[in-house]
Amino acid sequence: MLKHAALVLGFVATVISVKAQNKPPATVPVIVKAGDIYNPFIAKQSRLYNGIEHPGYAYKMKGHAYFLQNELSIGTVVYDELEFANVPMLYDLYKGQVVVQHFDGFSKIGLVSSKVKSFSLLNHHFVRLDSIPGTPITGGFYDEMYTGNTKVLVKRGKFIVETVKDEVEREFFETNPVFIQKDDRYYSIKSNKALLTLLQDKAPQVKQYLRKNKIKFRKAPEYTILKAVEYYDSINK
DSSP states (O other), X not given: OHHHXXXXXXXXXXHHHXXXXXXXXXXXXXXXXXXXXXXXXXXXXXXXXXXXXXXXXXXXSBSOSBXXXXXXXXXXXXXXXXXXXXXXXXXXXXXXXXEEEOTTSSOEEEXXXXXXXXXXXTTEEEEEEOOOTTXXXXXXXXXXXXXXXXXXXXXXXXXXXXXXXXXXXXXXXXXXXXXXXXXXEEEEEOSHHXXXXXXXXXXXXXXXXXXXXXXXXXTOHHHHHHHHHHHHHHTXX
16 A cells, blocks of 8 residues: 555656646746636635725715626636636726625625736626827726727726715716727727728728618717727728
């Protein structure tokens, strides 16, 4: 029995040695799929919980600070160069912060934004971009609405408006500026004119497509930009 145990230990040591020799250089980021991080045997040691407590907001405030809903949903996040799946999470649009449920099942942790590379939540995929001088891009998370030869990105956020009545009322409002990445440059699109100017080489076709499908910028700016760019790429191959 002791001889058998020694053989097993020797094999394990050999495997560990081989893995150590094959370890990639420290300078190369590696994305490791962590699987179900809420396995009770590994949860407390998970690097995902490297953040600060998220206390939430006063219950009297109107609306909420989060993306689409204020209830936890299952998502995926690439954090500190590790990919964590099956994560109960929220995206705080007011703070621009990904929030995950702590392993205790009650409290919430706000992740360090600079360590979040990307995340997927409620069928939307967000990527983190740093500020790019000379462009309208400021640091933060961008919702990748469309990624073809041309890209459509939305920097979703919320702000608080205070109204003084018998007492101060505070309410969350959304802001969703849309950007197009074309030919490795970024453009802020705030009007139908700006959209067609950017797509000027196919502007007549795009304009006709939008008119035919009764898509109007004034009524649905984000949707109009999305459909225009999708169509633009389809005829610009």
